[in-house]
Amino acid sequence: MSEDLEAILSLIERHNEWRGRECINLIASENVTSPLVNAVYLSDAMHRYAEGLPFKRFYQGTRYIDELEVRASKLFASLFEAGYADLRPISGTIANATVFTAFGKAGEAAAVLPLSGGAHVSHSEYGILGRLGLKPVQMPIIRDELIPDVDEAVSLIRKASPKLVVLGASVIIFPHPVKEIAEASEEVGAKLIFDAAHVLGLIAGGVYPNPLKEGAHLITTSTHKTFPGPQGGAILTNSEEIYRKVSRLVFPVFVSNHHLHRLAALGVAALELREYGRDYAGQIVRNARRLAEALCERGFKVLGEGKGFTRTHQVLLDVRGDGGGDRCARKLEEANIIVNKNILPWDDPSEIRNLSGIRIGVQEVTRLGMKEGDMDEVAEFIYQVVKLGKDAEEVRRRVMEFRKGFTRVHYAFEASSERIGKLTKLLLS
Numbered sequence: 250m251s252e253d254l255e256a257i258l259s260l261i262e263r264h265n266e267w268r269g270r271e272c273i274n275l276i277a278s279e280n281v282t283s284p285l286v287n288a289v290y291l292s293d294a295m296h297r298y299a300e301g302l303p304f305k306r307f308y309q310g311t312r313y314i315d316e317l318e319v320r321a322s323k324l325f326a327s328l329f330e331a332g333y334a335d336l337r338p339i340s341g342t343i344a345n346a347t348v349f350t351a352f353g354k355a356g357e358a359a360a361v362l363p364l365s366g367g368a369h370v371s372h373s374e375y376g377i378l379g380r381l382g383l384k385p386v387q388m389p390i391i392r393d394e395l396i397p398d399v400d401e402a403v404s405l406i407r408k409a410s411p412k413l414v415v416l417g418a419s420v421i422i423f424p425h426p427v428k429e430i431a432e433a434s435e436e437v438g439a440k441l442i443f444d445a446a447h448v449l450g451l452i453a454g455g456v457y458p459n460p461l462k463e464g465a466h467l468i469t470t471s472t473h474k475t476f477p478g479p480q481g482g483a484i485l486t487n488s489e490e491i492y493r494k495v496s497r498l499v500f501p502v503f504v505s506n507h508h509l510h511r512l513a514a515l516g517v518a519a520l521e522l523r524e525y526g527r528d529y530a531g532q533i534v535r536n537a538r539r540l541a542e543a544l545c546e547r548g549f550k551v552l553g554e555g556k557g558f559t560r561t562h563q564v565l566l567d568v569r570g571d572g573g574g575d576r577c578a579r580k581l582e583e584a585n586i587i588v589n590k591n592i593l594p595w596d597d598p599s600e601i602r603n604l605s606g607i608r609i610g611v612q613e614v615t616r617l618g619m620k621e622g623d624m625d626e627v628a629e630f631i632y633q634v635v636k637l638g639k640d641a642e643e644v645r646r647r648v649m650e651f652r653k654g655f656t657r658v659h660y661a662f663e664a665s666s667e668r669i670g671k672l673t674k675l676l677l678s
């Protein structure tokens with residue numbers, strides 16, 4: 250075996266062991282897929298092309314893929330009580346790019362949240378929205394809650410007459426006021442887009458309001474954060490006209506082939522949420538709240554305290570008094586606790602070395618079976634590293650021991666090893 254080959258194999262083995270077995274992963278934008286999702290993902294479909302829409306492809310050989318895509322899209326639509334779902338965008342950013350292109354033109358205004366108020370970079374001047382020449386106008390936010398200030402947002406929308414209004418965010422601890430902002434968007438003829446990348450699994454589980462029911466015209470999303478699917482994107486809407494317009498842009502403008510092995514995996518993940526979504530999403534929010542309380546009890550400054558800290562999977566810490574986000578995140582990594590430094594409303598987006606926040610998400614540890622009592626232990630590990638400055642190696646040893654109790658993916662179908670073997674046999678022999 251060549252040295253390069255050996256290095257590649259051992260790097261990925263090491264990665265799998267470390268991130269998959271030895272760390273407490275609290276990155277809010279990640280998750281783990283179930284064995285059955287993994288088994289259908291690892292399929293011959295990953296080798297194939299299917300440009301266009303089901304049964305109207307540019308390639309032959311897609312008869313099963315066509316049926317799969319129709320079925321998975323229907324499942325997705327029904328899970329979110331939407332009329333239409335397009336699963337072809339290969340990421341959340343591509344879903345946003347498609348929708349922004351469909352409904353905005355260079356020079357037109359788009360009402361968005363500020364980056365320091367939680368918006369994703371694709372909603373900003375630095376991302377695809379800006380690159381398309383759209384002019385972001387920023388809706389002010391309530392700082393401690395990271396939600397738009399309704400009165401100010403409504404008056405801005407009336408004044409700026411944007412073509413697009415974008416809600417939903419990367420940093421989100423409370424539901425956004427979709428209903429109130431939908432009325433103002435309607436008045437000026439803007440399309441209201443809710444970017445559900447972070448909260449999609451919570452919507453499926455009924456613990457976060459469904460934006461389509463509150464007046465959003467479209468949902469754009471990733472499929473791998475609280476929604477425990479393969480990495481990718483999707484667009485949902487109730488309007489046939491919007492669906493047709495968007496779907497004519499997904500292909501041929503934003504994807505050629507849409508990574509077909511995602512389709513069966515998305516279908517299985519949607520079924521897992523249909524079956525177990527309520528328990529899963531309810532436990533996520535209970536865990537997030539308990540973790541926030543436990544951190545607050547240990548002297549951390551946790552955002553949203555006045556409203557019970559969080560109603561999502563996220564917990565936000567202001568660690569300015571603990572050396573800042575960058576320093577805390579690095580120290581925690583040494584102890585195998587993985588979080589990211591994050592911008593908070595008072596930070597300057599261009600000063601990425603100097604951010605005051607830590608963003609925590611509990612969706613992955615919830616899927617691995619952690620409950621409220623375990624959140625106390627997680628808070629204690631974080632406290633020992635950040636506040637007490639305990640030796641990272643000592644905490645790491647205890648984190649690894651603790652992590653041994655959480656190796657199985659919950660809220661997922663049991664599949665026999667024969668079935669998993671049958672599904673993956675072709676590719677693994």
Ligand SMILES: Cc1ncc(COP(=O)(O)O)c(C=O)c1O
Nearest residue numbers: 278340341342369418419446471
């Ligand atoms: C709100 C939001 N939208 C879009 C995206 C982009 O998703 P993707 O990484 O799938 O392109 C993210 C990613 O973190 C996000 O947080």
